[in-house]
Amino acid sequence: MDLLLKGIAKEEGLLVVSLVSTETVEKARLIHDTYPTATAAFGRVLGGALLLSSLLKEGQKVILQVSGDGPLKEMVAEADWLCRVRGYVKRPHIHLELKDEKLDVGRAVGKGIMHVIKDLGLREYYRGSVPLQTGEIATDLAYYLTASEQIPAAVSLGVFVDTDNAVKASGGFMIHVLPGATDETLRYLKERLKKFPPVSSMIREGCGPEEIMEKAMGLPVEVLERKEVHYYCPCSRDRVLDTLVALGEKDMNELAEKDERVNVQCRFCMKEYSVSREELLSLLKAMKNSSG
């Protein structure tokens, strides 16, 4: 079972979030049929959105969007306050040559922008963007937090893809420096993180989120929250019909004239919805009636 843990080292003024997302990222791989480099990149973006979701309040969600000039083009992940995540990759069939025996996520992403959009509820949104620093996602996310949200932070994200292309380990952690942390604490943390092993190796060795948290900090941490993590898409037939209505009368008329059925595929979970001409026509009729 995948988990996200949030904890605090009170005296030192550090907030830490740790994540194990192996099953979730494997599910995402199967849904989107990603090739290894794309799997690693997408897994990190899903993980980044999950780490950010730990800061949300009830009913809120966060969208992490990475757009680059590399072959992957664009990746999007959306996570809600219950740690339910979904996403898509524009070009899932990307696999590049290894770099230093690692999947070359930086090259697959390229130069570009990271956007963070928070749906705070009641039609209130927060938007922030930063230029990508490395395209490796974790460093970009740390840069985003520091530059855009003024939260000094360290972020680590890792995905291990096996020779059979399956995800064998995925996860990460994020440390926020709270106001009041001393320079001594910051120095300690910096030194500690320098020697820290890749988080995907720790998970492969069987470490859970508690151990990742403890090992990253090397300090006693009080766990504040523990949440299960799932790949989840809330799409439904009703939502698909709403999207069609949102196209407007003209486009809907065109669709109804062209084909017997309109097939709509959800880009987050790949589920297909088929809408018949009769259904379209009755939607159109309802629209006309409601607009009087």
Ligand SMILES: [Zn+2]
């Ligand atoms: Zn869906």
